[in-house]
Amino acid sequence: MGELLIFGFIFYNMQQEPNQLVDHLFRTEAGKMTAVLTRLFGFKQHETAEDIVHDTIYQALKEWRFRVPENPTAWLYRVAKNKAIDYLRRENRMAEISSELKPLLKSEYTLPTVVNFYFNENEIADSQLRMMFAACHPAIPEEAQIALVLKTLCGFSVEEIARAFLSNKDSIEKRLYRAKEKIREANIQLDVPVGNDMQTRLETVLQCIYLLFNEGYNSSTADSVIRKDLCYEAIRLCLLLTENPNSNLPETNALLALMCYNASRFDARIDNDGLIVLLQDQDRTKWNKELIQKGQYYFNISSAGNHISTYHLEAAISSMHCMAASFAQTNWKAILGFYNLLTERKPSPVVLLNRAIALSFAESKQAAIAEIKKLGSLQNHYLYNAALGDLYFDIGKTDEAKVYYETALKQTHNPQEHELLNKKLALTSSKPNTGRP
Amino acid sequence: MAEFLLLFRHDDIRNANLSPEQMQAQMQKWVAWMGDIASRGKMLSSQPLERTGKVVRGTKKAITDGPFAEGKEVIGGYLLCKADTIEEAIAIAEGCPILEHDAGTVEVRPIGRM
Numbered sequence: 001m002g003e004l005l006i007f008g009f010i011f012y013n014m015q016q017e018p019n020q021l022v023d024h025l026f027r028t029e030a031g032k033m034t035a036v037l038t039r040l041f042g043f044k045q046h047e048t049a050e051d052i053v054h055d056t057i058y059q060a061l062k063e064w065r066f067r068v069p070e071n072p073t074a075w076l077y078r079v080a081k082n083k084a085i086d087y088l089r090r091e092n093r094m095a096e097i098s099s100e101l102k103p104l105l106k107s108e109y110t111l112p113t114v115v116n117f118y119f120n121e122n123e124i125a126d127s128q129l130r131m132m133f134a135a136c137h138p139a140i141p142e143e144a145q146i147a148l149v150l151k152t153l154c155g156f157s158v159e160e161i162a163r164a165f166l167s168n169k170d171s172i173e174k175r176l177y178r179a180k181e182k183i184r185e186a187n188i189q190l191d192v193p194v195g196n197d198m199q200t201r202l203e204t205v206l207q208c209i210y211l212l213f214n215e216g217y218n219s220s221t222a223d224s225v226i227r228k229d230l231c232y233e234a235i236r237l238c239l240l241l242t243e244n245p246n247s248n249l250p251e252t253n254a255l256l257a258l259m260c261y262n263a264s265r266f267d268a269r270i271d272n273d274g275l276i277v278l279l280q281d282q283d284r285t286k287w288n289k290e291l292i293q294k295g296q297y298y299f300n301i302s303s304a305g306n307h308i309s310t311y312h313l314e315a316a317i318s319s320m321h322c323m324a325a326s327f328a329q330t331n332w333k334a335i336l337g338f339y340n341l342l343t344e345r346k347p348s349p350v351v352l353l354n355r356a357i358a359l360s361f362a363e364s365k366q367a368a369i370a371e372i373k374k375l376g377s378l379q380n381h382y383l384y385n386a387a388l389g390d391l392y393f394d395i396g397k398t399d400e401a402k403v404y405y406e407t408a409l410k411q412t413h414n415p416q417e418h419e420l421l422n423k424k425l426a427l428t429s430s431k432p433n434t435g436r437p
Numbered sequence: 438m439a440e441f442l443l444l445f446r447h448d449d450i451r452n453a454n455l456s457p458e459q460m461q462a463q464m465q466k467w468v469a470w471m472g473d474i475a476s477r478g479k480m481l482s483s484q485p486l487e488r489t490g491k492v493v494r495g496t497k498k499a500i501t502d503g504p505f506a507e508g509k510e511v512i513g514g515y516l517l518c519k520a521d522t523i524e525e526a527i528a529i530a531e532g533c534p535i536l537e538h539d540a541g542t543v544e545v546r547p548i549g550r551m
Contacts, residue, residue, distance in 0.1 A: 021465060026457035061460045065467035066485045066514055157456030 030155030042098030253302035254311035260295035261318035332362035382411035441526035
């Protein structure tokens with residue numbers, strides 16, 4: 001799985017070689033079909049929709065082993081439609097159906113036509129958006145939103161979600177259960193909000209996508225395949241939001257730009273031995289240029305309108321890194337300016353820490369040290385102590401640096417981070433100062 | 438060049454708990470295996486068999502549902518291929534993903550020469 005994986009979907013194209021299946025076809029189509037069937041049946045019958053989708057994919061597995069059909073997606077939809085129609089025709093099913101489409105599903109004259117209709121491309125996209133807004137409803141806790149999005153829209157199994165969040169099956173199942181209960185209790189509708197509602201509801205949807213992406217991008221513990229998958233899914237969902245005029249707002253494009261910029265560095269951040277490569281040491285030729293271009297494209301679109309979101313600012317910071325020909329040529333003054341704006345809107349300790357690091361390059365190490373020391377709430381976080389270690393090292397105070405690195409070492413259990421900190425620690429006792437890794 | 442019929446027994450994918458991604462990975466193994474046989478010009482035909490069916494028996498031509506005594510004995514599909522020797526046909530069979538399961542079998546039968 002190379003970098004193609006991440007942006008393959010941007011040029012998503014079914015016209016591959018015959019008998020070659022698109023990566024993640026089953027997973028992506030499972031998400032789409034679940035969204036459509038849940039819309040047809042109503043959320044109360046969401047599990048029925050999931051069962052039909054599972055049976056469809058299972059049937060595909062059994063038959064496609066011997067011969068992959070010419071149009072795999074059409075095959076899946078045909079089988080799912082037939083299973084749905086069979087299900088709806090069974091006696092006494094209608095009592096369980098809660099969607100607004102119920103009257104049309106009741107009549108044999110309209111049933112096949114309606115089921116067919118909702119499996120066309122536009123309606124599939126619409127169903128996914130409806131599901132996304134329901135799953136990311138503000139009444140549902142954030143971590144449950146993410147689990148529900150991965151389960152219903154991305155075709156992840158409970159085990160796969162648990163792996164991604166280093167959690168266990170039971171607690172993910174509980175999260176999912178509570179989220180679904182909430183949708184049923186609060187009678188959250190499967191619709192795409194309009195007007196002012198869109199602005200507020202979109203906020204939680206974008207936040208969920210942002211967290212999903214960061215989980216994949218920053219988590220240093222889960223394996224790299226699943227982390228990449230999370231980034232991939234976050235970008236895919238955000239792209240879906242840009243394809244609908246109602247949700248294609250500047251902040252949607254800003255978030256998409258941010259994710260494209262960051263994803264462009266995904267592979268360069270880890271070396272062949274799985275160790276972390278710091279920004280200053282990354283081989284910039286390994287940055288994915290097409291993703292950077294995609295980032296530029298969406299960043300340009302995001303500049304429409306007067307509203308500047310935190311995504312705009314983070315995208316701007318990320319773009320400055322992408323544009324710099326080398327670490328030395330990074331425009332730290334501009335980056336610091338964006339961090340200053342970002343801290344006004346989102347004064348979280350991690351943002352402030354990152355701002356201080358930008359400050360250390362834009363102005364002085366001493367000023368940065370003073371800023372970081374104000375962030376008392378981060379004292380027990382290895383990033384806090386590692387950053388202070390770096391700065392003291394840079395100003396030649398290796399004894400202080402050593403203490404901070406040693407503290408940081410006790411605060412992380414991640415082997416890659418340990419390796420990196422140990423390298424830095426070794427340099428504090430080797431003189432002269434040859435620059436830190 | 439002789440022809441061989443490979444019969445697959447044991448429903449190796451009955452584990453209904455696989456995720457879509459796992460199912461795709463599973464399927465891709467089969468696609469890769471068959472693609473390899475085809476690319477070497479050895480593939481004649483291959484089809485899955487449904488689990489349901491009828492058995493017509495004896496002089497009375499009695500028809501029963503069937504034929505299946507035990508799940509693992511059910512033929513799930515076949516592949517007809519070309520090979521110079523039974524050894525070569527066995528080598529082809531050895532690559533079959535059904536053998537990732539202990540109960541999976543591939544029966545290799547030379548097509549009778551007329």
